[in-house]
Amino acid sequence: MLKATGLTKTFNAGSPNEVRALDGVTLGFDDGAFVVVVGTNGSGKSTLLGALAGEFALDGGRIDLDGTDITGWPVYRRARWIGRVFQNPFAGTAPGMTIAENLTLAARRDRRFGLARALSRRRRDLFVQKVRSLNMGLEGRLDHEIGSLSGGQRQALTLLMATWVKPRLLLLDEHTAALDPKTAAVVIRLTREIVDRDRLTTLMVTHSMQQAANLGDRLIMMHRGRIIHDIRSEEKRRLRAEDLLERFEDVRRIEALDASAADLLRSRYV
Amino acid sequence: MSLLISAATIGFFLALMVLGVYITFRLFDFCDLTTDGSFALGAAVAAVLLTADIHPLWATLAGAAAGCAAGMLTGLLHTRIGVHGLLAGILVMTALYSVNLRIMGKSNVPLLSTPTLITLAEEFAAHRLGAPENVMVLGWAVALRDVAALVLGAGVVVAVLLLAFVFFRTDLGTAMRATGDNPVMVRALGADTRNMLLAGVAIANGLVALSGALLAQYQGFADVQMGLGMLVWGLASVIIGEALVRTRRLGLVLVGVVMGSILFRLLVAIALRWGMEPNDLKLITAVFVLVALCLPGLLERLTRRRGAADHA
Numbered sequence: 237m238l239k240a241t242g243l244t245k246t247f248n249a250g251s252p253n254e255v256r257a258l259d260g261v262t263l264g265f266d267d268g269a270f271v272v273v274v275g276t277n278g279s280g281k282s283t284l285l286g287a288l289a290g291e292f293a294l295d296g297g298r299i300d301l302d303g304t305d306i307t308g309w310p311v312y313r314r315a316r317w318i319g320r321v322f323q324n325p326f327a328g329t330a331p332g333m334t335i336a337e338n339l340t341l342a343a344r345r346d347r348r349f350g351l352a353r354a355l356s357r358r359r360r361d362l363f364v365q366k367v368r369s370l371n372m373g374l375e376g377r378l379d380h381e382i383g384s385l386s387g388g389q390r391q392a393l394t395l396l397m398a399t400w401v402k403p404r405l406l407l408l409d410e411h412t413a414a415l416d417p418k419t420a421a422v423v424i425r426l427t428r429e430i431v432d433r434d435r436l437t438t439l440m441v442t443h444s445m446q447q448a449a450n451l452g453d454r455l456i457m458m459h460r461g462r463i464i465h466d467i468r469s470e471e472k473r474r475l476r477a478e479d480l481l482e483r484f485e486d487v488r489r490i491e492a493l494d495a496s497a498a499d500l501l502r503s504r505y506v
Numbered sequence: 507m508s509l510l511i512s513a514a515t516i517g518f519f520l521a522l523m524v525l526g527v528y529i530t531f532r533l534f535d536f537c538d539l540t541t542d543g544s545f546a547l548g549a550a551v552a553a554v555l556l557t558a559d560i561h562p563l564w565a566t567l568a569g570a571a572a573g574c575a576a577g578m579l580t581g582l583l584h585t586r587i588g589v590h591g592l593l594a595g596i597l598v599m600t601a602l603y604s605v606n607l608r609i610m611g612k613s614n615v616p617l618l619s620t621p622t623l624i625t626l627a628e629e630f631a632a633h634r635l636g637a638p639e640n641v642m643v644l645g646w647a648v649a650l651r652d653v654a655a656l657v658l659g660a661g662v663v664v665a666v667l668l669l670a671f672v673f674f675r676t677d678l679g680t681a682m683r684a685t686g687d688n689p690v691m692v693r694a695l696g697a698d699t700r701n702m703l704l705a706g707v708a709i710a711n712g713l714v715a716l717s718g719a720l721l722a723q724y725q726g727f728a729d730v731q732m733g734l735g736m737l738v739w740g741l742a743s744v745i746i747g748e749a750l751v752r753t754r755r756l757g758l759v760l761v762g763v764v765m766g767s768i769l770f771r772l773l774v775a776i777a778l779r780w781g782m783e784p785n786d787l788k789l790i791t792a793v794f795v796l797v798a799l800c801l802p803g804l805l806e807r808l809t810r811r812r813g814a815a816d817h818a
Contacts, residue, residue, distance in 0.1 A: 289694075315696035328694070330687035332754060337680055345696045349678040381754070397695070 238405055238437065239264045243287055243297035245461075257283035259461035261297070265454065268435045274448045274480065275458035276487065281441045284458065285409050288439065290314045302404055316346050319398030321391065321411040328394030331383030335374060335393065338382055339363050342397030366396060370426065388419030392426055399430050406431065408440040412447070420444075424451070445477040455480075459487050507646040511656055513775035517768030518659030519724060520743070522666060523717035524767040525760070526710035527740030528747075534686040534706050539595030539737055540580040541714050543602030544573040546733035548715025550606040553615040553728035562623040566719045573715020574708045576602060581704035606730050613730045622723035627654040655724055662720065666713065667760050674756055682706055683756075714740075735788045742791050743767040745798040 245258040257280045265271055275281040287294055290311040298307045306314055322328050329338050340354045343362075360378070368375040370392050374385070382390060391411060399406060408427065412420035424447060431438050442448050448455060455472050457465035457480075465483060467475060523545060530538040552569035556562060576598055583594035607613060631654040640647040673679045685692045685702040692699050714736070722728040747766025751758045778784060 310698070311693045312696050312698045315694050320694045322690075322694075327688070327690055330684040330691055332687045333680075333684055337684070340677070341681055341684055341692070341695050341697075344677060349681045349697055351673075351676045351678055354675050354677050354680040 237265070237267055237300075237302055238288070238439075239300040240284075240288065241298050241300075243284070243299070244295045245283060245287060245292065246295055249295075256461045258287060258294075258297075261458075261461070261463060263456070263463065265437065267437055269454060270431055270436075270438045270452040271440070271454045271456060272448045272452040273439060273441045273456045273458060274443075274445070276484070278460075279458040280461040281458045282409060283461075285407050285439065285441050288405065289318060289320055289407055317404040318407060319345075319401075319403035319405070320407045321394050321398050321409065323410040323413050325387035325391040325394070325411075325414055328397065329382045329390050332381060334379045335367070335382055335385075336360065336363055336378040338393065339367070339378075339397060339400070342400045345401045366400070367393075370396060386419075388415050388423060391415060391419075391423050395423065395426055395430065399434060399436065402434055402436070404437060406436045406438040408438065408442075410441050410443055413443055427451075445480045448480055449475050449477040457483060457487075507643065508648055508652060509775055509779060510772065511643070511648055511652050513772045514768055515652065515656045515659050515724065516721065517771035518656070518663050518764075519717055519720045520739070520771060521663050521717075521764040521767035522720070523714045523736060524740045524743040524747070524763050525666065525670065526713035526717070527737060528744050528759075528763045529706055529710040529713070531741060531744065532686070533683050534703055536584075536591050536686075536703065536707065537595070537737075538577070538580065538707055538710065539592065540576055540598045540602075540707070540711055541595075541737040541740060542733040542735065543599035543606070544576040544711040544715045544733070545718035545736045546606050546728070546730055547576055547602050547609075548573045548718035549722035549728035549732055550609045550615070550730070551715075552719035553617055553722050554609055554611075556617055556620045556622060556723070557615060559620070562621060562626055562723065566623055566716065566723070569719030570712045570716035573718070574712035576715070577708040577711025578704060580711070581707040584707075585700035585703055603730065610728065610730065614727055616727045617723060618726050623658060623720065624651070624655050624723050627658040630654070631657070659720070659724075662716075663764055666716075667764065670760055671757055735791065738788070738791050738795055739770075741795045742798070743770045745795065746770050749798075 240261060240263045243258045243261040244256075247253075247255045247257055255278070257278075259280070261280070261284060273281045273284065286292060288299060290306070290309055290313075294307065298305060300306065301314075301317055306317075320328070330341075336355055340359060340363075343359065363378055364375045367378065372389055372392060374389060374393070382393070385393070395411070411427075412423050415423060427440075428451065430436070438452070440447075440452065453469065453472055455465070455467040455475065456463055457467075464487065523541070527538075527541060530536045530541075548569035550569075551572040552565045555565035555568055560568075580594045580598045583589040583597065584591050589597070628651045631650055635641070635650070641650055641653045642648075643653065674683060681692060681695075681697045682702050682705065685697070685699045685706070689699045692702065718733065722732070743766040744763055745766070746769055747762035747764070748759065750765050750769070751762030753759065774787065778787075782790075
């Protein structure tokens with residue numbers, strides 16, 4: 237169970253480029269929840285994900301995962317519990333190493349790296365079996381360098397690696413944004429399969445209203461570092477992509493109103 | 507013949523240093539200038555212990571351990587204090603120059619009258635072969651000492667290669683290799699890349715210092731200057747080795763790196779024999795590394811430009 241309380245983060249504090257990326261975000265979700273996060277550019281959705289992964293030190297707030305306070309944990313320590321797929325399809329795999337070598341690192345994410353042989357025959361058999369489940373024909377290419385694969389193949393492998401050891405929390409950071417629509421659909425199908433099969437607690441950031449409407453059992457919309465909508469269960473199920481666009485439109489209208497109101501006040505009083 | 511044998515022997519001893527450079531430069535993408543300092547450090551520590559009548563084996567290992575410590579210091583400066591990698595190496599290398607002078611007490615320690623690993627190997631060979639003055643190698647009479655040193659060098663290199671090969675195929679070794687390839691991924695998979703780099707630089711400098719300790723025993727003295735230009739020498743050997751094997755498969759690359767070291771040493775020996783000015787050696791090595799590292803990129807740009815011109 238994840239509990240984030242009052243997360244705040246300001247980038248470039250005190251400078252003209254100051255950005256309040258997280259402005260007191262409080263969020264809790266149960267085991268097995270599949271939460272989709274949407275928001276405008278700069279709304280803080282990627283920052284929220286980075287905060288959960290441990291990319292930077294928060295200005296305030298705390299994060300508990302399964303009752304353990306992990307606020308101060310560095311990325312590599314959280315990685316024992318948290319699986320991650322990045323937006324950049326090349327970020328999640330080591331290009332100069334073979335598929336098998338990449339998988340072997342993922343297969344022992346929850347333990348310390350020791351002096352056991354990395355590629356035993358038993359592990360190889362398991363690799364073949366799991367890679368075959370991707371249906372990409374990669375099981376015959378375990379000894380090829382990952383750098384020779386396409387972005388979609390690498391992203392599918394990253395997904396497999398992030399969930400190889402069942403994570404307590406799976407973070408997906410717009411993981412199909414850099415893929416072509418067809419490949420994106422394949423990766424989304426895999427995501428759904430894996431998350432359903434292992435009942436993974438998942439947080440997915442996306443730009444795609446279609447994905448946001450179709451996936452997950454809860455939707456969070458962020459704006460200016462805050463959660464402005466939190467749509468659950470029945471309402472989430474009924475939610476369509478058009479409804480989401482409408483809500484975005486509302487946000488924009490309020491924004492425009494704010495700006496013009498500020499102008500009005502300025503012209504009156506300053 | 508004795509020229510070739512001595513070049514090959516030095517090539518073997520230096521291969522350990524080259525292996526260290528390969529680990530930092532290729533596996534970790536870390537240009538480690540500590541190399542120049544830790545090479546002389548290994549020689550200095552071993553030489554001083556040898557003259558104090560410590561067994562050559564322990565003296566040599568102590569030299570290697572000192573190199574590990576120096577590498578660890580560079581790694582700590584870089585990963586914990588955040589000093590730029592190049593600068594961290596330069597700082598430690600510069601500091602080591604004074605440390606090496608302190609250890610030796612002077613700029614040069616002769617090892618001609620003390621037993622060394624080389625003399626031990628010679629005694630062992632003499633014992634086994636019935637003490638001939640010379641040994642016939644491919645029809646040439648070669649001094650027993652030279653053959654013993656060559657076999658010792660080859661033996662140490664083969665042992666270290668095997669260890670490296672096994673180590674880099676363990677979980678930890680695989681994670682280390684991945685750290686140079688994609689540190690973001692390695693962190694996301696639960697390993698502290700700072701510690702990986704730290705361990706890698708320590709191991710590499712241990713090998714470099716071991717190389718220095720052995721070379722000092724072979725040439726009969728340790729000198730505070732002997733590490734000068736070692737990193738560039740190592741880079742040249744790595745480049746030659748990679749060109750020889752043309753693959754990224756770990757086992758072959760490791761062997762290639764050793765072959766590169768020997769071949770480069772042979773080339774240099776032959777060039778010197780033909781009358782190359784020894785003082786020009788470092789200049790030529792540096793130019794060679796520059797060309798070898800930049801040529802592929804330049805060629806690519808050239809062909810691309812030509813391709814663009816064809817289109818236009």
